[in-house]
Amino acid sequence: MNLANLSPHINTDRYLYKPSLSKYPVLVSYSMRGEEPVVVETLKARALPEGSHDYLLEFLRLYRDAVQVIVDRIWGINEKLSKKKLHKLFYSKLVRLGFRAHHAKEIYIYAKSLVDSARSNGGRKPVLRKLSARVDKYDYRLDLDNMLLTLKLHNGYEVKLKLITHKERVEKFKGWRNYELVVKYDGSEFWVLVYFKRAIKLVKPRTIMAIDLNFDNVTLAIFTLNGRLVKLKKFKTPHRKILTHRIWIERIQRRYSRSWRFIKGVRRAVERHGERIKNISWDYSHKVGDSIAELALKYRSVITLEDLDGLRENNKKDKEFNKRLGLWFYLRMQFCVEYEARERNLEVVKVDPKRTSSKCPRCGGKLFEDGYRVLRCRRCCFIGDRDVVATLNLYKKFIRDTQDVGSLGWP
Ligand SMILES: [Zn+2]
Numbered sequence: 238m239n240l241a242n243l244s245p246h247i248n249t250d251r252y253l254y255k256p257s258l259s260k261y262p263v264l265v266s267y268s269m270r271g272e273e274p275v276v277v278e279t280l281k282a283r284a285l286p287e288g289s290h291d292y293l294l295e296f297l298r299l300y301r302d303a304v305q306v307i308v309d310r311i312w313g314i315n316e317k318l319s320k321k322k323l324h325k326l327f328y329s330k331l332v333r334l335g336f337r338a339h340h341a342k343e344i345y346i347y348a349k350s351l352v353d354s355a356r357s358n359g360g361r362k363p364v365l366r367k368l369s370a371r372v373d374k375y376d377y378r379l380d381l382d383n384m385l386l387t388l389k390l391h392n393g394y395e396v397k398l399k400l401i402t403h404k405e406r407v408e409k410f411k412g413w414r415n416y417e418l419v420v421k422y423d424g425s426e427f428w429v430l431v432y433f434k435r436a437i438k439l440v441k442p443r444t445i446m447a448i449d450l451n452f453d454n455v456t457l458a459i460f461t462l463n464g465r466l467v468k469l470k471k472f473k474t475p476h477r478k479i480l481t482h483r484i485w486i487e488r489i490q491r492r493y494s495r496s497w498r499f500i501k502g503v504r505r506a507v508e509r510h511g512e513r514i515k516n517i518s519w520d521y522s523h524k525v526g527d528s529i530a531e532l533a534l535k536y537r538s539v540i541t542l543e544d545l546d547g548l549r550e551n552n553k554k555d556k557e558f559n560k561r562l563g564l565w566f567y568l569r570m571q572f573c574v575e576y577e578a579r580e581r582n583l584e585v586v587k588v589d590p591k592r593t594s595s596k597c598p599r600c601g602g603k604l605f606e607d608g609y610r611v612l613r614c615r616r617c618c619f620i621g622d623r624d625v626v627a628t629l630n631l632y633k634k635f636i637r638d639t640q641d642v643g644s645l646g647w648p
Pocket residue numbers: 597598599600601602614615616617618619
């Protein structure tokens with residue numbers, strides 16, 4: 238299920254959740270409504286019903302079936318369905334089935350979002366199997382001090398759930414607003430995802446930090462608003478360590494090309510190397526993300542990253558990324574940088590990475606390699622380190638983008 242569909246309040250354009258990041262304990266999104274940016278995070282907890290869970294299961298089944306019925310109904314309707322129209326079509330029917338007012342609303346909106354996303358992906362009509370329900374804030378009471386959740390179900394039933402998760406995770410959310418949750422059953426246990434929201438007051442930027450990620454290192458450069466370089470720093474990537482494990486995996490898979498999946502010891506060995514890769518990259522991303530954000534806070538920087546969604550345009554880099562380290566590594570890095578930055582109320586901006594390492598930052602001409610990681614412009618004789626050139630170009634793109642929009646409201 239696409240989590241972005243779970244909440245109509247979440248602005249999917251800025252939704253940071255990526256499948257490759259699913260191990261991260263939180264989902265974060267930043268939506269800019271008017272002037273006030275908002276952070277949304279999700280707290281996930283196992284939920285133990287106090288007493289019988291029969292009504293809760295019944296509720297989840299009813300809910301799923303109701304969503305399915307509506308999906309079936311609106312799948313054939315081609316006109317655009319407003320909330321008003323949906324309400325008119327389904328509200329009273331759902332209430333007659335025993336749902337509360339806000340259950341009904343969540344059900345038809347969810348059904349519509351499923352249909353919309355299936356259609357936009359050119360997919361088939363959605364068929365729901367999993368038991369999962371979105372519940373609006375009017376239909377639950379959450380007591381974070383005692384980790385107790387009271388859910389209002391169909392036909393006036395109620396269920397109390399004890400939430401089980403790390404204590405320190407919960408502390409963070411005290412004082413945040415929660416406005417919606419998802420309760421689900423995975424066949425043996427109940428889970429609850431609570432959406433929390435907090436408005437952030439962004440730090441007013443005094444400098445611009447441009448970050449270039451590549452195979453060998455992470456380069457960051459801090460510029461003043463009028464373009465003077467004030468700080469340059471490189472972090473080496475752990476690519477050699479990762480490559481070593483990847484080479485081991487490939488070697489094993491080649492040697493046991495048919496059987497590695499089926500021989501326990503061999504499969505274990507592959508998994509172990511996979512684990513190591515994952516741990517190395519997470520440790521590194523957390524650590525470097527944290528250092529970068531600390532530095533950005535010290536310099537009051539707005540952080541500029543490459544928009545990796547546009548990466549396919551950039552063939553050379555694409556090859557390097559995918560073949561050697563993997564795009565997932567860069568996405569993870571960016572995720573950690575963004576996460577740590579938002580924690581410090583710093584703004585993060587993404588710019589198109591096209592030609593950032595092939596265009597002369599002085600005259601716009603084409604750059605040529607001139608020795609190891611050095612680039613030279615034949616038109617204006619500019620010469621520079623490849624990574625620094627990339628940060629310069631990111632900085633310039635940032636300036637160009639924000640001048641176009643004029644959105645930062647700088648003095
Ligand atoms: Zn030039």
